[in-house]
């Protein structure tokens with residue numbers, strides 16, 4: 001089983017989301033036994049998408065949340081509000097939010113705690129910028145982001161997903177080499193072992209790759225035994241491309 005997660009970002013109206021999901025369900029249902037599919041639409045589309053996917057085997061994710069349960073936080077949405085729509089996953093710390101909305105490590109840590117408190121599964125995004133990479137700080141940045149996001153969090157009986165997403169690759173059309181993604185997985189795993197010596201890494205934490213994944217390169221990332229799947233942005237907006245990705249994963253795992 002591998003994860004195939006669609007991050008639709010700020011795209012598609014509720015009406016467009018409905019027609020996308022209808023086609024996706026028609027196309028990918030035969031592959032769901034091997035492909036853990038999660039769709040993360042924008043907040044206004046959550047309800048429409050939830051109605052269509054309930055009982056289908058496809059899970060619902062949100063792209064963000066706030067860390068408090070309720071109160072005077074105009075414009076924010078809490079994990080339990082998202083849970084009402086049967087949301088199971090929430091993306092936390094996406095680089096677009098870190099960069100454009102100045103999300104700090106502290107905010108990301110609070111969001112991680114809130115998501116887990118609500119009984120939902122966070123998809124924590126980590127990854128270095130191009131300049132951090134050029135300075136040779138890649139591993140240090142990835143390790144630091146994982147460590148900060150998990151501060152004061154006990155992972156006993158909880159599940160989390162961590163997506164390694166090199167910032168400079170997102171939306172570029174050019175993914176990193178599989179060896180590089182696998183190296184990042186090893187760095188992330190080492191941090192987890194240091195933080196949680198008793199953790200069952202295979203069971204409790206799934207590690208994904210994200211960054212310009214498409215039908216041409218998905219095989220590399222989903223054939224790796226170190227990676228548990230992929231987080232897909234741009235290419236997930238094309239229903240045929242996305243459906244084809246599910247088929248590729250299914251075919252590879254069925255061999």
Ligand code: PEP
Nearest residue numbers: 170171210211212233234
């Ligand atoms: C993302 O933004 O999470 C992402 C992986 O985007 P893309 O696939 O477009 O690079």
